[in-house]
Amino acid sequence: SYELTQPPSVSVSPGQTARITCSGEALPKKYAYWYQKKSGQAPLVVIYEDKKRPSGIPERFSGSGSGTTATLTISEAQVEDEADYYCYSTDSSGDHEVFGGGTKLTVL
Amino acid sequence: QLHLQESGPGLVKPSETLSLTCNVSGGSITNFTFYWGWIRQPPGKGLEWIGTIYYTGTTYYNPSLQSRATASLGTAKNQFSLTLTSVTAADTAMYHCASFDTGLMVYDTWGPGIMVTVSS
Numbered sequence: 001s002y003e004l005t006q007p008p009s010v011s012v013s014p015g016q017t018a019r020i021t022c023s024g025e026a027l028p029k030k031y032a033y034w035y036q037k038k039s040g041q042a043p044l045v046v047i048y049e050d051k052k053r054p055s056g057i058p059e060r061f062s063g064s065g066s067g068t069t070a071t072l073t074i075s076e077a078q079v080e081d082e083a084d085y086y087c088y089s090t091d092s093s094g095d096h097e098v099f100g101g102g103t104k105l106t107v108l
Numbered sequence: 109q110l111h112l113q114e115s116g117p118g119l120v121k122p123s124e125t126l127s128l129t130c131n132v133s134g135g136s137i138t139n140f141t142f143y144w145g146w147i148r149q150p151p152g153k154g155l156e157w158i159g160t161i162y163y164t165g166t167t168y169y170n171p172s173l174q175s176r177a178t179a180s181l182g183t184a185k186n187q188f189s190l191t192l193t194s195v196t197a198a199d200t201a202m203y204h205c206a207s208f209d210t211g212l213m214v215y216d217t218w219g220p221g222i223m224v225t226v227s228s
Contacts, residue, residue: 001171033214035155042204042218043155049213086155095168099147102154 002026002091004100011106018074020103022087025068032070033088034063035099036081043086047072077107110134110142112205112219119225120199126192126226129182130205130219137186138163143208144188145215146179148201156201160208161188195226 004024012018022032031050035043045054047063050070060075070089074081087100116128130144137144146158159169161179169177176193192199202223206215 031213035215037155042206042220043215045212045214045216054212054214084154096171097145097157097160097168098170099155099157 002096002098004087004089004098006085006087006100006103008101009104009106011108012077014079014107015076018077018081018105018107020072020074020085020087020105022070022072022089022100023068024070024087024089024098024100026092027065027068027070027089029092030089030094032063032065034061034070034072035086035088036083037086037102038083046085074105077105079107081105082107110207110217112207112217114203114205114219114222116203116222116224118223119227120195121228122196122226123194126190126195126199126224128190128203128205128222128224129187130189131185131187132207133186135207137181137188138183141210143210144179144181145206145208146177146190146203147206147215147218148203149221150198150201153201158190158192158203197226200224200226 034047037043046061050065051063062073084102111133113131145160178191202221204221206218209216
C-alpha cells in the first residue's frame with residue numbers, strides 16, 4: 001500500500017529554521033497537507049494544498065513541494081512549535097488516504 | 109461549529125468485534141460539505157487512517173484494514189459508526205472520529221478520542 005516517508009525527528013534551536021520532509025510517489029500529482037499534533041490535543045492543520053496556510057496559523061509555517069518530496073518549513077522556530085508533525089495525502093487514485101509516519105520536532 | 113464525540117468500549121477481547129460511534133452535533137452528517145473519517149493512533153506510534161464515509165454512504169478504507177473495517181451512517185441519530193472485526197493486540201489504539209471539510213480537503217474537527225485496548 002501507499003506510504004509517505006518522514007524523518008523520525010528534527011531538532012533545532014529556538015530562532016532557527018526547521019525543515020521536515022515527506023516523500024511519496026504520488027506527491028507530484030497529489031497535494032500534501034501538514035498536521036501538527038501536540039500531546040493530548042487533536043491534530044491541527046498548519047498547511048494545506050502543499051503551501052496554503054489556514055487562517056490563524058503563524059506566517060512562520062510554510063510549505064513547498066518538488067517532485068516526490070513535500071517540505072514543511074518553520075522559520076524562526078519557537079519552543080511552542082515542539083510537536084509531532086504528520087504529512088497527509090492520498091494515493092494516485094485519490095481513494096486511499098495516508099498519513100506519514102510523523103516527525104518529532106524538538107526546539108531546544 | 110461542529111462537535112464530535114466518540115463512544116464505545118474501552119476494552120475488547122482478542123478475536124471479537126470493536127464497535128465505535130461518533131456523535132455529531134452542530135451540523136448534519138448529511139451535509140454534502142463534509143465527509144466523516146476514522147483515524148487511530150497506537151501508543152507510541154503515528155496516526156493511521158482507517159476509513160472515510162461520504163454523506164452518500166460511499167466508503168473508502170485503508171487497504172490494510174479493508175477486510176475488517178466497516179463504516180456506516182446513522183442519520184436518524186446524526187452519528188456515524190465504525191466496526192472492526194477480529195481484533196488483535198495490534199488494534200490497541202486511541203481512536204478518533206473527524207470531519208473532513210471538502211472545501212479545504214482537511215480533517216478540521218476531531219473528537220477527543222477513545223482509548224481502546226484489546227486484551228483478554
